[in-house]
Amino acid sequence: MSAQVSDLARRLAERAELVCRHYLSNGRRVGRYWVVGDVHNTRGRSMYVRLRPRHGGKGAAGKWTDAATAEHGDLLDVIKESCGFVEFRDVLAEARRFLSLPQTEVESKSPFPPVPIGLSESARRLFAMSKPIHGTLAETYLRTRGISALHETTSLRFHPRCDYRPDRHLPTETWPALIAAVTTLDGAIAGIQRTWLDPSGRSKAPIDTPRRAMGLLLGNAVRFGMAHDVIAAGEGIETMLSLRSALPTLPMASALSANHLAAMLLPTSLRRLYIARDADAAGAAVAATLAQRARAAGIEAIALSPRFDDFNGDLRTFGVDELRAALRIQLTPEDVTRFLPSTVAITA
Template identity: 60%
Template sequence: MREPAHELARCLADQAEAVCRHYLSSGRRQGSHWLVGDVRNTPGRSMFVRLRDTVKGPAGRWTDAATGEHGDLLDVIRESLCLAEFQDVAKEARAFLSRPREEVPLATNAHQHTRVPTGSTESARRLFAMSRPTTGTIVETYLRNRGITTLHGTGSLRFHPRCYFRPDVHGPTETWPAMIAAVTDLAGRQTGAHRTWLTPDGMDKAPVDTPRRAMGDLLGHAVRFGMPDGVMAAGEGIETVLSLRCVMPDMPMAAALSAAHLSAILFPSTLLRLYVIRDNDAAGDAACDSLVARAAEAGIEALVLSPTMEDFNEDLRHIGPGALRASVARQLVRRDRHRFLNRAA
């Protein structure tokens, strides 16, 4: 019979210093505590782990003074190795506990190989894997508060309850809930991730300087909603694209995440017609012109969808879905108007 989580945590606590030396190798012992930057093994002194029972608490418990996070040594294993599922955490814990005590190294090559560069493609994949579906989470609250109610077919979006946010390379790490979006290539392989940090109630973006950030390999790729065949639409922001999906839920769409990346988005081999979702600003105009020209060179018909206001999310929120649908209808070719708008709710 497998040990329950609390029993695994207790066994790890009996070897707290060995656990820290192995999984938090960037830290060091100071008195009865192990000091390290954070639970992901960043160098520093913000996080401390109790190495023995004291009047303040049992061995194995840890607190990050910079973020207020806390937990046990199972959390250390999960976060330091970026494991998504508890069965993987438990498997790693049992493997560690099965080693002879004296064979636990200060830092093993196997452990070092599990570390990946911050902002890399692999780091983005791990972040998305650690996140969970958005159903019933504050991601839905946030999107609905932006007027976006068509949420089926958004499997490329997930929710992370405590996503790390660092204001700058030297600043302390914070944690905020976040909407995590998978950036994928034309074959569906994840190449990056986009984070939108949210307030705890999901009513707005988090009050930080840059509440949206992307990571990984982004050039040419996008956050995708639906599989493109002969027709698709592409725009900059996730919310802009999701706003159009409220009136055209069956049209495949892609969010390139910025004007520069929109102009460089790659075309599926089957694409015959591309609708370029334009943002009403100078950067949006430049990206639109560049993408239309690239599509024409590739033999793809390119048509521009322009908002009434600054972008289509503003249109959705201020003129409503009915007026938005009418505005979009005038900009579609007839066969697409019948194919996509007639199925809108």
């Protein structure tokens, strides 16, 4: 499977400009790049795709980065997101159709490609070099966001001097950073997300892209607690930790972005999924897509809706007690008893 995926990615990269003209038709060529709004083919200039190879790796043809979201990927990701595919086999079939290759029956236990070895090893190395968040600027940052539930946060670590490079023309800087491990369902680290912080710890660092990910996010998540039959899933880490402050025993997963939430893999033992949607059009669309996938797998899907843009906004505006009261009417009666006891005293 990995050889087939690598071969398709290479063939697409050799035709990078043709791929962009077809799937990212709202963009245009600017020098050695194709510039467009985002991977969904929106008009704009945030995302750029390298059309010509440099020396392989990050400079290879077909690699793209969205400067607004720090998301990145290759041309298979472009096909997936621009066409709205959920199953990876559909992405492969479309890539073969575009390349005029014969269709083959692809079988795999996972619908997603394997983690690139170099990126996953770099992610694991950086995570290992970091330390637990308690007593660090990372804890200060999260508590400044109103988050009190910092139990079961082994997926989060702190690095005091994490490298940040604004772009390839500028020198590397160092900033303190919150490091989040993105893991597979069996707990293997597939990637990380870095959130660079202001030295005071009270906000993100004053840089253009204070969040960047590396490794394979697609299908995976940052996890809090051990999921069995019920889980809540949403986009941002702060969003899910805000919910965790109100529902401290409910296992949760942060997919880090709307696109990745829609494609997050679900445990086979799951019977109910709470989708912590953001209050915007993208959040509604993602919640609908993920709910459809969950129901097709026999999993009950229930959307949790915030009053403001997201649940961190609700927590900071109304406090944990009002957030808990608002969630009470959105949970099933069984889960109110199970995850929302009348007295909660779990803090870190």
